[in-house]
Amino acid sequence: MPPDMFASGIAPQDYWLMAEGAWRTILMTLSAGVLATLLGVALGLLKLMPWRGLRHLLDTVTDSLRCVPLLVQVTLIYSGLAVLGFRIGAFTAGMVALGLFAAGYISEVVREAAQAVPGNLRRAARGLGMTRFQEYWYVVLPLGIRQGFPSWLGIILGIVKDTSVVAVIGYVELLRATQNIITRTQDPLPLLSLAAVFYFLICFPLSMLGRRLEHMMNGGAVR
Amino acid sequence: MIEIKQVRKSYGSLEVLKGIDLTIDKGEVVAMIGPSGSGKSTLLQCINGLETISSGEIIVDGVSVFDKATNLNHLRRKLGIVFQSYNAFPHMTVRRNVTLALTKVLGVSRDQANAIAETQLQRVGLLAKADVYPTALSGGQQQRLGIARALAMGPSYMLFDEVTSALDPELVAEVLATLRQLSAEGMTMILVTHEMQFAREVADRVVFFHEGVIAESGPPEQIFGNPKSERLRAFVSRAG
Amino acid sequence: MSYNFQFGIVLDALPDLMQGAALSLSIAIVTMAVGIVLAMPLAVGSWNGKGLVTFLSRSWIELARNTPCLAQIYFFFYGLGAFGIFLSPWLAVGIALCFNNAGYLAEIFRGGLKGVNANQMKGARSLGFGPVGAYRYVVFPQVFTNTFSSIGNQFIWALLNTSLGALIGLYDLSGVAMDYQSRTFKTFEFFLAIAVIYFILAKLVLFLANRFKPGGARHAA
Ligand SMILES: Nc1ncnc2c1ncn2[C@@H]1O[C@H](COP(=O)(O)OP(=O)(O)OP(=O)(O)O)[C@@H](O)[C@H]1O
Ligand SMILES: [Mg+2]
Numbered sequence: 001m002p003p004d005m006f007a008s009g010i011a012p013q014d015y016w017l018m019a020e021g022a023w024r025t026i027l028m029t030l031s032a033g034v035l036a037t038l039l040g041v042a043l044g045l046l047k048l049m050p051w052r053g054l055r056h057l058l059d060t061v062t063d064s065l066r067c068v069p070l071l072v073q074v075t076l077i078y079s080g081l082a083v084l085g086f087r088i089g090a091f092t093a094g095m096v097a098l099g100l101f102a103a104g105y106i107s108e109v110v111r112e113a114a115q116a117v118p119g120n121l122r123r124a125a126r127g128l129g130m131t132r133f134q135e136y137w138y139v140v141l142p143l144g145i146r147q148g149f150p151s152w153l154g155i156i157l158g159i160v161k162d163t164s165v166v167a168v169i170g171y172v173e174l175l176r177a178t179q180n181i182i183t184r185t186q187d188p189l190p191l192l193s194l195a196a197v198f199y200f201l202i203c204f205p206l207s208m209l210g211r212r213l214e215h216m217m218n219g220g221a222v223r
Numbered sequence: 224m225i226e227i228k229q230v231r232k233s234y235g236s237l238e239v240l241k242g243i244d245l246t247i248d249k250g251e252v253v254a255m256i257g258p259s260g261s262g263k264s265t266l267l268q269c270i271n272g273l274e275t276i277s278s279g280e281i282i283v284d285g286v287s288v289f290d291k292a293t294n295l296n297h298l299r300r301k302l303g304i305v306f307q308s309y310n311a312f313p314h315m316t317v318r319r320n321v322t323l324a325l326t327k328v329l330g331v332s333r334d335q336a337n338a339i340a341e342t343q344l345q346r347v348g349l350l351a352k353a354d355v356y357p358t359a360l361s362g363g364q365q366q367r368l369g370i371a372r373a374l375a376m377g378p379s380y381m382l383f384d385e386v387t388s389a390l391d392p393e394l395v396a397e398v399l400a401t402l403r404q405l406s407a408e409g410m411t412m413i414l415v416t417h418e419m420q421f422a423r424e425v426a427d428r429v430v431f432f433h434e435g436v437i438a439e440s441g442p443p444e445q446i447f448g449n450p451k452s453e454r455l456r457a458f459v460s461r462a463g
Numbered sequence: 464m465s466y467n468f469q470f471g472i473v474l475d476a477l478p479d480l481m482q483g484a485a486l487s488l489s490i491a492i493v494t495m496a497v498g499i500v501l502a503m504p505l506a507v508g509s510w511n512g513k514g515l516v517t518f519l520s521r522s523w524i525e526l527a528r529n530t531p532c533l534a535q536i537y538f539f540f541y542g543l544g545a546f547g548i549f550l551s552p553w554l555a556v557g558i559a560l561c562f563n564n565a566g567y568l569a570e571i572f573r574g575g576l577k578g579v580n581a582n583q584m585k586g587a588r589s590l591g592f593g594p595v596g597a598y599r600y601v602v603f604p605q606v607f608t609n610t611f612s613s614i615g616n617q618f619i620w621a622l623l624n625t626s627l628g629a630l631i632g633l634y635d636l637s638g639v640a641m642d643y644q645s646r647t648f649k650t651f652e653f654f655l656a657i658a659v660i661y662f663i664l665a666k667l668v669l670f671l672a673n674r675f676k677p678g679g680a681r682h683a684a
Contacts, residue, residue: 273589299588300590306582306589311586323590323600324587324590324591327600372590373589376590
């Protein structure tokens, strides 16, 4: 332990600032996660509809989102909306950017999950006299959710980590809060480690869960 | 000379080899027969250290295979093995399959390796296929590639594990022809086989495996003509 | 709407932006190359290593995958200061991305290793290859083929992640844009321009990846 560990100037209220940042990270994740899920499912279902033009359009859009850094997207949305005359806060802009970014991925998960439902099951549903809506509601949805859940979880974990990027437009989430304190105290290691532990404690268990579920679905036993 | 002494081997609680004693002399052709699961493949892979043993000893030309001081990579060059399931390297051409270990393990020059590969591919009748990828080969051709690949290393012993079992009858003949030729050249060989007729024809000695032990062994005439145990008699008559 | 779009400024800045783009792409290429080299032993170690090796490689993989890339960059830029090591932005970003890429690629390779038949390993060992030679000449070439598209995706991630370097003063594509926006306040114009440039770079990478995709059954000429 370096001798100046306690002389470094990390005050108790700094930990409080970090806790606040952590809370904002969670808040941002939840809001963007909900937005991304709703939007992603809607987009995914639209991509499954037999409308070719629409599908190509949506594919192009979601595909383009993957080719541009989130940092750039966040900045573009924040400044773009300002240019258009909308005065929105950093939180909203970050939520929209993160939500859009993740929605593109979720729409792919939805499409793949639905397509993984065996065709004969779907035909069987129609054969029983179900409508197209009922086919989706009673057959594709329950099976698809099981199929797509691990991937969806992975995307949500991506959001947890990506919230750090929203700092670029001034949203003080955990990492930005940490960095602010570091700038003042000049004692980066303990604070950065603390922040890393926070992310890790959220992401690691969930990613293990996702892996386990995936393993189970691939016919393996739970280890 | 390969000496197998009191070899035991378990997979977890399952004892697969229960004390095997067997000596193979230089120039000898030994055929191993026996029901499925009796431990033939396992023993073969223990001989060149691809599988470990629980107790006992295997000695190849005076070198103990499982001695810590033994350089297994070195020893394996002496022991060519052709597997039950063909395992050509799918990402390289037939020729490269043969030259890879020559250049990377033995340090042979590219040209020399190519010359060796051509000789061996010629021997197994695959020279025309030298520049295709293994996926374009039939099962029998892949098996012969495995033989050429092992022979190219200039081994003193060849271990064959049911090299014909996964093949259609018409392909069996071409692989057996290669083995017959090798035996005529005086190669020391251990053949695990289900081809009784073939074992009878090429083997100097036949070893009958049953549930992890050598239940009976002797010259082919004795094993096939005058089996002592009831188990062997049943096995031979069933195998036809 | 009274906003006055000024894309002329962006055009004037184009040479600088191009230089930034070149830096971004170079960092992505180098960190991917190093990442692939590091990921191979990591994948093997975490897959069938023993004791400490497994623990260390798993730790690397899980830390890389379960903390933000930006936190990793901060660690190498600010964090190492605690040990008296002060890295320049590009070195910090480079090392962080090598760490990050290696973790993600190792996880990809782990999946690929499972897909290569155990007989391939035995085949190589039977010819006298040691474990390193067997992985190098026989197993990993097949893993690369099987995981090619995932490696391509990771390349895109690496490229996009270089943009985070701008936050510690790296003069990459995003860094150049940030520099210009702080002087001209034309944030939207500059970021729209670099969005297009990133898009083109990413598509170029995907195009090249598709072009050189290893086929299933190949035949030599
Ligand atoms: N890696 C392994 N793990 C666990 N058990 C194994 C393993 N390999 C083989 N066994 C078991 O060991 C026993 C002997 O297998 P082996 O492959 O040696 O038999 P074999 O005589 O070659 O049979 P076959 O004629 O079917 O090839 C079998 O019961 C098999 O299930
Ligand atoms: Mg066998």
